Amino acid sequence: MLKYLQAENLKCKRTFIKKLILIAPMVTLLFGVSSGQWFQANSFNWWYMYILPGYISIMAAMTNEREEKKLRYRAVFGLPISLKKVWISKVLVNGIYMTFSCMVLLVGILLGGHLISNTVPIFRAFTGAVLIAVTSLWQIPLCMFLAKKLGMLGAVLINVGVGAVLNVMAASASMWWICPYSWTSRIMCPAIGSLPNGTLAEIGDPLRNPGVIPIGIILSLILFALLLIITANWFEKQEVN
Template sequence: MLYKYMLAENLKHKHSILKKLILILPLVTVLLSFVLMQSYFTINAFNWWYAMIMPVTFALIPSLMHRKEDKKLKYRAIYSLPVSLTKVWIAKVLTALLYIVVAALVHLCAVYILQFAVGKQLTSSYVFPTLFSASVLLVITYLWQIPFCFFLVKKLGFIVGVASNVIIGLGLGVVFADSSLWMLCPYTWGIRLMIPILKVLPNGLPVTANHPLIENTSILIPVISSVVLFGLITMITAKWFSRIEVK
């Protein structure tokens, strides 16, 4: 039954700027790295993606989905229908997740293909399983932001909601990713995991396999924590959404 809600949600954004951004954001990131720094193409294409563009993507997609619903009718169309508001909210979250997975796949494929066009780099090229693992881990460790961003923009408005998550994400994510407190800040999880997976520091510098940050980074704990946090935030915000009265 939930997939019907997701189909309806997806139809709302047919031919919208949202679906164009799913392709534009990852491709622009990859192309910038290809044009500006081919000697470090793969490292930069991923580092710029998860440190700067991915937080923007995770904020924009839920926010634009909310804006579509809120712009004219202020959700009155939904509240007037005989539907489960909890399922409506969960469908929005899962649809946004699907869009983000597509964006991550576009980024992954573009990086892998352009590696062959770049040729030999000053840093080693990565095999597909490594790049795929990095992309999967990034989506998993960032996915808790989807329901959180929906809540922010619903509560604070489009501009404030997007700006809040992007600024906090860009600030805390990079600052605390290489500190001993990284596990306490969800915004750092994806960035920190790229150190053992891609051998890249948050600032984009490559590291050797015996670097202390590689040895002191757990992959399993932040992955499980992110999935649990995603579930908790989704359930709590879905219950909150179902109790809102249309003004």
């Protein structure tokens, strides 16, 4: 499996995908700067609500386009290799890149907080960045499937557009756990004390209940595993058109 991961990482050498690792969080931080004293909370909010879903969608689409340009996957399907492992390695490499981006964002938020306004303690900020990465993993196999079927525009519209609407509708509801797009927003309330709309939650607000954190983590990992298995099995059955 390690060779598959190394191969997928090598394919991304000198591509825009690797540039996005830095570009995506930097764009988020620029939006956050305009918030003044709420820089940290709003940077997190911009990230998991809009920028990260868009980043994951674009990264998935570019991963697909990289293979499509090479004779419509003939360079992959014609080799004596495991297509399941190829798909899984693509998902995992994208997951690693996404995690690196979350860490870049974390560093920017901590530095910006020191210079502008420190409203989120270091431990909470670190916890928030890790939770965002973990609870967003499931979007990667989903977006890679959408990109393969619908292209970049379809993946972005569904994962960002539809996802944002569902997020706003479900994040503060009692049945938040039914909607995967609301999981990150909901657990960020107790993690960093930020509400889904980006404002700080007051002490005693029921949305700050830390009991939702393990629920969100477990649901996210289960959904990620299911989507990875389903899409890997689907990809294994693909043939060159």
